[in-house]
Every structure is written in structure tokens, then in C-alpha cells.
Amino acid sequence: MSTAGHSAYRGRFAPSPTGPLHLGSLLAALASWLEARHAGGRWLLRIEDIDPPREQAGAADAILHCLQRHGLHWDDSVLWQSQRSAAYDSALAALQAGGHLFACACSRRELGPMGDCRRGCRERGCHQRGAPERPASPYALRVSVPATFSAHWQDTWQGEQDWPLGATLRDFVVRRKDGLYAYQLAVVVDDAAQGITDVVRGADLLDSTPRQRLLQQLLGYASPRYAHIPVLTDRSGQKLSKQNLAPPLEATAPAHNLRAALTALGQTAPPAEVSSVEALLAFALAHWEPAAVPAQPVVSATAAH
Ligand SMILES: [Zn+2]
DSSP, X not given: OOOHHHHTOEEEEOOOSSSXXXXXXXXXXXXXXXXHHHTTOEEEEEEOOOOGGGOOTTHHHHHHHHHHHTTOOOSXXXXXXXXXXXXXXXXXXXXXXXXXXXXEOOOGGGSOTTSOOOSOTXXXXXXXXXXXXXXXXXXXEEEEOOTTOOEEEEETTTEEEEEOHHHHOSEEEEEOTTSOBOHHHHHHHHHHHTTOOEEEEEGXXXXXXXXXXXXXXXXXXXXXXXXXXXXXXXXXXXBOOTTTTOOBOOTTOHHHHHHHHHHHTTOOOOOTTXXXXXXXXXXXXXXXXXXXXXXXXXXXXXTTO
């Protein structure tokens, strides 16, 4: 009989279709899958396709195919953020009704160093309950950060986190000037909608978490637990990402890629006779040791090919 805590675990992987998966993203997907399966929980998939200008045609399908080739099968149906406008609008309406939003038409160069509004848009009557006052020019919707707000959580890999967000950031965008929903808003709404209890993702997103925890609090959602996996770098210390053109994963070499990812995660290397994707994942699951994940995973130059 499993314990209620274990069976209730719901994790997720949430890539944006801005390019193919690379070894760094496989690392996050694999760690997230291992954590969920190890807890006897569910592992959900969400495609974060809310920023069409940054997306690459065919990337979403390529990601789904690549995950399947690597044996990382998800539960339930895929959640596509491009189909979630109604949910994001409801959340914006709830924030508005709570008096947490204001409209800001400032140009990029008028913003402060943290991208926050410095020209008093908040004070210009946009902040009260009801519809925001609409500036004549295109405007973003920003959420006010209460000066006293602090985010605290115990992070599986990053340790105790204490972010006095209100002391450093006055506001941030939840709906962009071009009308697109901000990443922070969409993630929070969808983590709640998918009942996510545990977020496992790259530490490059660590500084998004305080903003997401604020939105969870303002929207009355429970905050999931967080586990930010250290970001994979190459031997020169450069982070692997789509932006620096990390080589895409070869879907034809899934067993090789999984071995490389397990090595980077500091896990016991499967014996040579363990060769199929299914057997590799079963071995990895049986030997999964979160504490063995190194503070700075490094990939050798050839691992991604
Ligand atoms: Zn402004």
C-alpha cells in the first residue's frame, strides 16, 4: 500500500518550443521524470507555446517525438499554453479585482534596471479595483509587489532559499504590451490547473520562483515544492542552452544520450549490458540518488552527439 503522500506527487516537464531539446533540457526532463516516478507519482507534460515570435516551426512536435524516443512517456494529455487564454484572462481578472494590477505604457528605456516601472503608472489611478485605466498607447499589465513580500522555500538542490522580493522589485509584467501573456503568469496558472505538487527544473529559472510564489499567493493557489537542478555546462563553464546553440539531441541515439545525462547527474553508470532505453530508465529509477547530483554538472564535448 503506497502512502497518500507518494501517490499524490504530480510533477511536470514544461519546455517551450523555441528549438529542439539539447542535453541540458534532457537533464531537466530526466531528473523531473525520475523524481516523479521514484515517488510513485504522475509526470505531466506542458508545451509552453505562448510566445509565437520566439517559436520555431515544428519544434513542439520534435520535442514530443524526442521525449518518446528517450522513453520519457508522460501521463494524461499534453497541456498547450496556446489554448489557455481563457484561464490566463480569468487569473488577470482575479488579480485586477484584488487591486494588484496596473497598466503601464512605459517604453523599454523608461523602465528601471530590473525592468520595473519608474514613472508612476501605478499611482496614476490604474491601481484601484475595477477595470484598469487604459492608456492611449499599448500598455502592459503589471502586478505590484508588496514591499514586505519575501519568498522562502527549501529547495532540493539549491538548499534554503530566502528572497526578499519586495525589497528589490516593485512590479513585474503579467501581460505584455504586445498582448501576450507573461511566462510567470502562465506557469503559475498552469501549475495550479495541473495540480503540480513538485516543480523540478533548471536552476536558470531559480530567480523566477519568487515571482511565481507571489502570484500563487495573490491568486490563492498552494505553492508546489521546488527542486532546481544545477545547470549543465560544457568544460569551459558555458551553460548549454538553445541560445548558445547547444547541439540538438540526436533522436537516433537515445540510449547514448540517457547514459550521458545520467553521468552528468552523478548517478551510478548502468552496466554495459543494460542497453535498451527501457532497461536504462529502469536501472536509473532503481538507483536514483538525488543527493549525488553534482553542484555543477559538466558534459564532455562529445556527449550530445
Ligand atoms: Zn510605467
